[in-house]
Amino acid sequence: MMKSNYKLTKKDFNQINRRSLFGFQLGWNYERMQGSGYLYTILPQLRKMYGDGTPELKSMMKTHVQFFNTSNFLNTIVTGIDMAIEEKEGIDGQDTVAGIKAGLMGPFAAIGDSIFGALLPTIFGALAANMAVNGNPLGAFIWMLVNFAVMFFRWKQLEIAYKEGISLVTTMQGRLTAITDAATLLGVFMVGALVATMVNVQIAWTPSVGGLVIDVQNNINMIMPRLVPAAIVGIVYWLLGKKNITSTKAIFIVLVVSIALSALGVISK
Amino acid sequence: MAVAWWQILLLTLYAGYQILDELQVYTGLAQPVFAGLVAGLIMGDITTGLIIGGSMQLTVLGIGTFGGSSKIDANSGTVLATAFSVGIGMEPEQAIAAIAVPVASLMIQMDILGRFANTFFAHRIDSKIEEMDYKGIERNYLMGALSWSLSRAVPVLLALSFGGSFVNSIVNVLNNQLQWLGDGLSVAGAVLPAVGFAILLRYLPVKKHMPYLILGFVITALLTTVFTSIRTLGDTMTGVAEGFTNTFTSMPMLAIAMIGFALAFREYKRTSEAPKAAVHNASGLEEGEIDDDEI
Numbered sequence: 001m002m003k004s005n006y007k008l009t010k011k012d013f014n015q016i017n018r019r020s021l022f023g024f025q026l027g028w029n030y031e032r033m034q035g036s037g038y039l040y041t042i043l044p045q046l047r048k049m050y051g052d053g054t055p056e057l058k059s060m061m062k063t064h065v066q067f068f069n070t071s072n073f074l075n076t077i078v079t080g081i082d083m084a085i086e087e088k089e090g091i092d093g094q095d096t097v098a099g100i101k102a103g104l105m106g107p108f109a110a111i112g113d114s115i116f117g118a119l120l121p122t123i124f125g126a127l128a129a130n131m132a133v134n135g136n137p138l139g140a141f142i143w144m145l146v147n148f149a150v151m152f153f154r155w156k157q158l159e160i161a162y163k164e165g166i167s168l169v170t171t172m173q174g175r176l177t178a179i180t181d182a183a184t185l186l187g188v189f190m191v192g193a194l195v196a197t198m199v200n201v202q203i204a205w206t207p208s209v210g211g212l213v214i215d216v217q218n219n220i221n222m223i224m225p226r227l228v229p230a231a232i233v234g235i236v237y238w239l240l241g242k243k244n245i246t247s248t249k250a251i252f253i254v255l256v257v258s259i260a261l262s263a264l265g266v267i268s269k
Numbered sequence: 270m271a272v273a274w275w276q277i278l279l280l281t282l283y284a285g286y287q288i289l290d291e292l293q294v295y296t297g298l299a300q301p302v303f304a305g306l307v308a309g310l311i312m313g314d315i316t317t318g319l320i321i322g323g324s325m326q327l328t329v330l331g332i333g334t335f336g337g338s339s340k341i342d343a344n345s346g347t348v349l350a351t352a353f354s355v356g357i358g359m360e361p362e363q364a365i366a367a368i369a370v371p372v373a374s375l376m377i378q379m380d381i382l383g384r385f386a387n388t389f390f391a392h393r394i395d396s397k398i399e400e401m402d403y404k405g406i407e408r409n410y411l412m413g414a415l416s417w418s419l420s421r422a423v424p425v426l427l428a429l430s431f432g433g434s435f436v437n438s439i440v441n442v443l444n445n446q447l448q449w450l451g452d453g454l455s456v457a458g459a460v461l462p463a464v465g466f467a468i469l470l471r472y473l474p475v476k477k478h479m480p481y482l483i484l485g486f487v488i489t490a491l492l493t494t495v496f497t498s499i500r501t502l503g504d505t506m507t508g509v510a511e512g513f514t515n516t517f518t519s520m521p522m523l524a525i526a527m528i529g530f531a532l533a534f535r536e537y538k539r540t541s542e543a544p545k546a547a548v549h550n551a552s553g554l555e556e557g558e559i560d561d562d563e564i
Contacts (some may be wrong), residue, residue: 025292026413027394029387036394040410043403053401061398061406065391072292118472121300123526125326128302130522132323135316137306144297151294175541182537188478189529191466192485197493197522198327198462226490232460236467247332247468248341248374251461255366258460259453269362269459 006049008083008162016041016083017155020076033069038101042079049086056091063098070105071112073154078104080161081168104169111176119183120146126194133198199229201258204268228267271356271437272312277429279311280348285422287344288383289414301325304344308351318351320361325350325369327462330469339380345421346373349428353436362458363443363451368436370461376424383420387413481532489525496520 019041027036039046039061046064050057070078078101085093085100124143131139161168203217220227232254240250261267272280283304291299298307305322309315329343350369354361359368390409397405443451475482496519503517 022293023411023414026289026417027387027390027410028292028384028413029391030384031388031391036391036410036413039394040407043406047403052403058398058401065394065398073295114472116295118469122330122469125300125302125330127522127526128300129323129326129330132302132305132319132326134519135319137315137319140297140300140302140306143300143302147295147297151296178537178541181540182533184473185478185481185536186526186529186533187469187473188475189481189485189532190526191469191473192482192487193489193522193525193529194327194330195463195466196486196489197520199466200459201456221494224487224490225494226486229463230486232463233466233470236464237470240467240471247464248377250467251328251341251370251374251464254460254464255370255457258457259366259450262453262456263449267456267460269456 006087008045008087012045012048013159013162015044016079017076017158020079020158021151021154024072024075032065032067034072034075035065035068038068038075038079039064041076042083045083046086049090060086060091060094063094066098068101068105070109071116073116073150074108074112074157076154076158077108077161077168080158080163081166084162084165100166107169111180114180115183116150119187120150122187123190126190126198130194130198195229195233196226199232200269201232201267202228202269203266205266271433272352272429276311276352276356277426280308280352280429281422281426283307283311284345284348284425285418288417288421291344292417299344301329301343301347304347305351308348309355312352312355314351314355317355317361318347321350321354321365321369322347324362324365324458324462325373326465328365328370328465329373330462330465332465332468339377339384341373342376342380342421343369343373345376345425346370348425349432352429353432357433357437357440359436359440360451360455362455363440365458365461366454367439367443372428376421379420379424383416386416386420390416481529484532485525485529488528489520492525493520 024037024041025034027040028034029036042064043061046057046060050060081100081104082097085097089096124139124146128139128143131137164171203220205216206213207216208214217228224230236250236254239245239253240247245253258267287299287304290296297303302319302322302325305318305320305325306315307318309318309322312318325343325347329341332340332343346369349372350361350364353359353368354364390412393409394406397409443454470482496517500517500519503513503515506513506515
């Protein structure tokens with residue numbers, strides 16, 4: 001069986017990174033999700049390793065076009081580990097590679113989604129939005145800077161993964177758990193802060209009992225300022241836990257209820 | 270015509286570009302706050318764009334593309350809401366609830382269509398693999414950019430070209446016959462960020478970090494009340510006393526984030542040291558030195 005004699009160079013890494021950064025998800029589809037994207041990012045390298053027109057290349061291309069879906073921020077870690085194995089074992093590593101791809105895409109999807117899909121947008125998106133509603137675009141540009149820093153790491157991780165191989169996953173595990181834990185804490189803290197500032201609604205209802213007008217909002221303020229926004233978030237949180245309630249449905253329910261309560265004079269801006 | 274043809278062209282181009290940015294390079298240009306900024310810039314009213322973009326950003330704060338599921342398209346919503354808000358003269362908060370949110374959720378269908386269209390190209394790639402046609406594989410792969418881009422650009426183009434008079438008549442009704450609905454939409458626009466926060470909490474380990482949720486809320490609620498009150502006092506003083514020239518800023522959110530960061534840093538220190546302690550404990554057990562006091 002033919003072994004590949006090709007060694008990846010700096011140029012190859014740059015090419016994979018370029019293709020990943022600017023094209024990894026262009027072919028996303030319901031059937032195999034990022035499958036064709038994975039093949040696209042490493043196609044030139046596969047051709048160099050196995051040689052054009054060989055049955056090995058065709059067989060490997062078929063392997064790499066299969067179902068794949070992971071975080072598009074961490075996909076090149078899987079690619080790097082994959083490339084190291086294929087470089088060493090060639091077509092013999094086919095099953096190993098398929099197994100590693102299938103085994104790693106889930107965990108990396110989870111890590112990537114929680115850090116890049118939820119946490120960074122929470123912290124920096126919230127800052128940006130907070131400044132934006134006051135007419136200040138500065139926060140948005142701070143967020144953009146952070147994204148460029150993330151891009152730098154996305155570019156670097158491929159080569160690190162290639163060098164460290166599968167052992168990287170185990171060494172990363174401990175540190176990642178600690179980082180994720182700290183980051184989610186910051187996320188939760190920030191949501192608390194946002195609830196207190198960004199939901200600007202109050203009770204407009206002022207019932208009069210025996211000639212005495214009660215300012216409900218004022219009474220609430222004495223208990224705890226910003227209690228109304230906290231209660232609304234709590235209710236929506238509870239609502240989202242119900243079956244068949246998607247985020248889109250929740251948005252529309254809030255829309256309708258808010259309009260109704262406003263029309264009845266219960267709440268105002 | 271409320272929105273000029275060159276504005277429509279630029280907004281359409283942005284709508285087509287932003288989805289590609291979000292999928293790949295992720296500069297941030299594909300976030301609602303930037304959609305508002307860009308649309309505001311094109312329409313010549315950045316403040317309105319930022320208000321709409323910022324509010325939509327908060328509304329979708331916790332919504333990501335998890336596992337490739339479609340999410341509501343806040344960007345297209347923001348672009349259209351900003352364009353009509355500036356072009357026709359609609360209150361930004363009303364535009365959020367009346368245009369941005371409905372458009373954003375309707376656009377889910379376009380997202381599904383775009384992803385579906387790519388299945389066609391995926392099958393073409395399969396046959397190109399059989400033929401060992403490498404250029405063909407790449408060409409069919411890159412065609413995916415078309416389905417993505419057009420799925421956003423075409424609806425935005427159509428809505429901007431033909432939606433103007435429709436939105437215009439809606440605004441008219443909201444400001445006259447249906448005043449209560451117009452006000453209601455404004456209130457709804459102010460409440461919507463609450464949904465974003467609630468969704469986000471669903472994704473975060475709230476129960477584990479509950480104390481920090483309370484801390485974040487209480488610290489900020491108290492400080493924002495203090496800052497707002499001082500500001501109100503200051504403004505009133507300026508009007509009354511001539512020699513009073515101090516100005517007060519609003520509460521800096523970054524400072525609050527720093528408190529949160531300090532707490533998170535402590536947690537990181539604690540958890541990254543914890544495994545060592547556990548190992549130590551385990552080895553202690555092996556030697557048979559069980560410390561009952563520790564329990």
